[in-house]
Amino acid sequence: GAVVSQHPSRVICKSGTSVKIECRSLDFQATTMFWYRQFPKQSLMLMATSNEGSKATYEQGVEKDKFLINHASLTLSTLTVTSAHPEDSSFYICSALSGTPSYNEQFFGPGTRLTVL
Amino acid sequence: DAKTTQPTSMDCAEGRAANLPCNHSTISGNEYVYWYRQIHSQGPQYIIHGLKNNETNEMASLIITEDRKSSTLILPHATLRDTAVYYCIVRGASSGGGADGLTFGKGTHLIIQP
Numbered sequence: 001g002a003v004v005s006q007h008p009s010r011v012i013c014k015s016g017t018s019v020k021i022e023c024r025s026l027d028f029q030a031t032t033m034f035w036y037r038q039f040p041k042q043s044l045m046l047m048a049t050s051n052e053g054s055k056a057t058y059e060q061g062v063e064k065d066k067f068l069i070n071h072a073s074l075t076l077s078t079l080t081v082t083s084a085h086p087e088d089s090s091f092y093i094c095s096a097l098s099g100t101p102s103y104n105e106q107f108f109g110p111g112t113r114l115t116v117l
Numbered sequence: 118d119a120k121t122t123q124p125t126s127m128d129c130a131e132g133r134a135a136n137l138p139c140n141h142s143t144i145s146g147n148e149y150v151y152w153y154r155q156i157h158s159q160g161p162q163y164i165i166h167g168l169k170n171n172e173t174n175e176m177a178s179l180i181i182t183e184d185r186k187s188s189t190l191i192l193p194h195a196t197l198r199d200t201a202v203y204y205c206i207v208r209g210a211s212s213g214g215g216a217d218g219l220t221f222g223k224g225t226h227l228i229i230q231p
Binding site: 004006034036043044045046049059091093095105106107108109110111113 | 153155158159160161162163204217218219220221222223224
């Protein structure tokens with residue numbers, strides 16, 4: 001099946017700093033990628049939809065100026081958590097869409113665990 | 118997308134078949150039933166999906182009732198590595214529904230006992 005990677009797998013940063021997380025589709029091109037967030041003992045929550053060459057679409061309640069998404073190529077989307085605070089500590093997971101307009105699949109990355117001190 | 122209901126947790130003995138139910142009584146005619154699982158601290162993994170016919174692949178079987186209001190994921194010979202949270206998701210496969218992000222419920226925490 002299609003492979004999606006994320007980097008880094010875990011990151012610890014100080015409060016107020018920015019952190020960039022990369023999501024790559026390794027063996028296919030993805031015009032659409034998604035970013036999810038998962039807090040401990042909770043389910044995945046969709047944060048935003050990232051479309052190559054255009055602005056991301058954010059879910060209600062997700063601050064677009066805090067979570068910057070760039071989808072500059074068909075194989076790479078990045079999520080930057082700006083001015084991170086302890087409440088941003090979470091498991092961030094991306095997925096990439098593969099397939100045709102009429103039928104497609106989402107393939108998930110392994111996740112990035114962010115800890116903000 | 119239609120809402121799904123799953124038991125919070127289930128136990129299954131190693132080597133036995135694990136049967137995970139899912140109710141989706143509001144499913145519409147063009148919506149598929151998808152199953153993903155998430156092993157602790159990993160990204161979700163696709164298992165199987167179906168529309169109305171039963172489906173089988175190397176990982177599992179999916180049984181969908183004739184009225185499509187419920188389905189069962191079957192892991193035929195569960196192993197300890199199958200311990201995970203299993204998510205049943207209903208979604209459309211058209212360009213509109215299929216290109217949307219997935220809505221994850223709470224899923225079923227399946228624990229395989231040695």
